[in-house]
Amino acid sequence: MTFLGRPEDPEKARVVILPAPYDATASYLPGARFGPRRLLEASVYLEFYDEELACEAEDLPPFLTLPEEELPLAPEKALVRLKEQLKPHLEKGRFPVVLGGEHTVSLAAIELLLEKYPGLFVVQIDAHADLRSTYQGSPFSHACVMRRAFEAGARVISLGVRAISKEEHLFARESQIPLLWARKVKEGLPEILSFLERELKDAPVYVTIDLDGLDPAEIPGVGTPEPGGLSWYETLALLRRLAGFQVVGFDVVELLPRDERSAFVAAKLVYKFLSYLFCPRT
Numbered sequence: 001m002t003f004l005g006r007p008e009d010p011e012k013a014r015v016v017i018l019p020a021p022y023d024a025t026a027s028y029l030p031g032a033r034f035g036p037r038r039l040l041e042a043s044v045y046l047e048f049y050d051e052e053l054a055c056e057a058e059d060l061p062p063f064l065t066l067p068e069e070e071l072p073l074a075p076e077k078a079l080v081r082l083k084e085q086l087k088p089h090l091e092k093g094r095f096p097v098v099l100g101g102e103h104t105v106s107l108a109a110i111e112l113l114l115e116k117y118p119g120l121f122v123v124q125i126d127a128h129a130d131l132r133s134t135y136q137g138s139p140f141s142h143a144c145v146m147r148r149a150f151e152a153g154a155r156v157i158s159l160g161v162r163a164i165s166k167e168e169h170l171f172a173r174e175s176q177i178p179l180l181w182a183r184k185v186k187e188g189l190p191e192i193l194s195f196l197e198r199e200l201k202d203a204p205v206y207v208t209i210d211l212d213g214l215d216p217a218e219i220p221g222v223g224t225p226e227p228g229g230l231s232w233y234e235t236l237a238l239l240r241r242l243a244g245f246q247v248v249g250f251d252v253v254e255l256l257p258r259d260e261r262s263a264f265v266a267a268k269l270v271y272k273f274l275s276y277l278f279c280p281r282t
């Protein structure tokens with residue numbers, strides 16, 4: 001199964017797509033392990049012509065979709081395996097796209113990219129800050145992923161947050177991690193875009209999109225459907241601006257495909273961001 005269902009040539013690939021079917025630390029609703037497969041299945045039905053960019057699928061660099069592998073249950077071991085899968089492709093200079101799976105899986109790409117880019121920014125679109133030290137006994141819970149990334153040396157910016165613990169709020173303040181609340185994004189998108197411009201200029205950026213950052217009206221199939229999220233077009237405006245920076249990889253995580261729509265929306269989001277990043281006419 002390949003992204004968009006198109007034939008792929010492993011020799012020519014410049015973008016590597018890694019399915020990460022993992023949901024062992026899910027706290028509310030499990031099932032994100034089925035996310036990558038459903039996203040790939042849905043991607044076949046996308047309209048490949050992008051009218052906004054006047055771009056076709058063949059204008060994008062060649063992709064390579066890796067086969068889905070069953071991952072170990074323990075998050076540490078799952079991350080080791082994901083890194084093993086991804087590393088040879090990063091060494092060949094391929095641009096990584098990780099499909100989740102719960103948010104924990106982002107750490108595989110982030111840790112590998114930090115070795116190559118010590119000044120890496122991780123820009124998170126998410127309803128949650130994911131800054132807990134531990135959650136339900138695990139430091140590798142989906143609710144801790146940005147805390148681990150920050151401790152590993154990444155600079156973190158969070159967009160669309162609207163559910164946070166007091167501990168995380170204090171930690172973000174102490175650590176000067178910008179939390180750009182969902183309501184602020186909705187009230188003043190231009191200010192948010194100029195903030196990103198100032199912070200991210202000339203820095204390598206990894207973008208992690210937890211689909212619950214969007215509003216559940218746009219995409220109901222997520223593990224924790226928090227109200228008041230970003231609209232489709234607010235998300236696209238952010239991604240289009242982010243694509244103007246030095247983006248070195250991204251992921252789309254937390255798809256919980258229980259409905260007919262969400263996998264399609266997630267697949268379209270992956271395709272839109274790839275188009276913003278790589279369409280020669282952008």
Ligand SMILES: [Mn+2]
Binds near residue numbers: 103128142
């Ligand atoms: Mn998250």
